[in-house]
Amino acid sequence: GAVVSQHPSWVICKSGTSVKIECRSLDFQATTMFWYRQFPKQSLMLMATSNEGSKATYEQGVEKDKFLINHASLTLSTLTVTSAHPEDSSFYICSVSDRNRDTQYFGPGTRLTVL
Amino acid sequence: RKEVEQDPGPFNVPEGATVAFNCTYSNSASQSFFWYRQDCRKEPKLLMSVYSSGNEDGRFTAQLNRASQYISLLIRDSKLSDSATYLCVVKDTGFQKLVFGTGTRLLVSP
Numbered sequence: 481g482a483v484v485s486q487h488p489s490w491v492i493c494k495s496g497t498s499v500k501i502e503c504r505s506l507d508f509q510a511t512t513m514f515w516y517r518q519f520p521k522q523s524l525m526l527m528a529t530s531n532e533g534s535k536a537t538y539e540q541g542v543e544k545d546k547f548l549i550n551h552a553s554l555t556l557s558t559l560t561v562t563s564a565h566p567e568d569s570s571f572y573i574c575s576v577s578d579r580n581r582d583t584q585y586f587g588p589g590t591r592l593t594v595l
Numbered sequence: 596r597k598e599v600e601q602d603p604g605p606f607n608v609p610e611g612a613t614v615a616f617n618c619t620y621s622n623s624a625s626q627s628f629f630w631y632r633q634d635c636r637k638e639p640k641l642l643m644s645v646y647s648s649g650n651e652d653g654r655f656t657a658q659l660n661r662a663s664q665y666i667s668l669l670i671r672d673s674k675l676s677d678s679a680t681y682l683c684v685v686k687d688t689g690f691q692k693l694v695f696g697t698g699t700r701l702l703v704s705p
Contacts, residue, residue, distance in 0.1 A: 524639065574605050589636075
């Protein structure tokens with residue numbers, strides 16, 4: 481399967497600051513990457529689908545101006561949480577899919593804590 | 596109603612036991628089904644895909660019942676290392692996205 485990395489693995493920030501999370505596909509070119517978040521004891525929820533070279537597609541209820549996604553290359557997608565608030569504290573996970581989109585490989589996740 | 600429903604557990608079993616998890620899904624048009632495993636504070640990892648005819652991978656057996664919209668996972672001869680949360684995942688055919696259940700927690704004790 482694909483090797484996916486995320487950076488940072490955890491971050492603590494003050495309310496109002498912006499945080500950028502990187503997702504890298506290390507061993508294959510990912511035309512599509514997905515961003516999820518998971519609150520404690522809840523399921524993973526898809527936030528957006530990131531397509532290389534085009535605008536991301538956001539799920540209903542996810543503010544695109546708050547969660548900025550950039551997928552500028554086939555190996556890198558970034559998620560920026562702008563003006564973070566304590567309710568944004570969560571586990572953010574990216575994934576990449578293979579060509580037929582049947583299998584997704586997940587990054588190790590980034591744990592965000594907003595004070 | 597949630598799109599994918601699972602019993603959250605926890606299921607507490609001794610080593611060597613056989614344990615089964617169930618999952619129901621609401622979208623009858625779903626075409627692909629998976630079981631993922633998630634360890635505490637880690638990312639989900641694909642355990643196995645689920646095929647219509649049922650499939651087995653070592654100690655793990657997955658079954659799909661399309662008529663009842665029901666998926667199962669059977670683990671035989673449980674190991675301590677099987678302790679984790681097992682996520683039932685369904686692929687939305689229309690939008691090609693994965694829909695996750697909340698997971699069933701398994702605790703295998705010595």
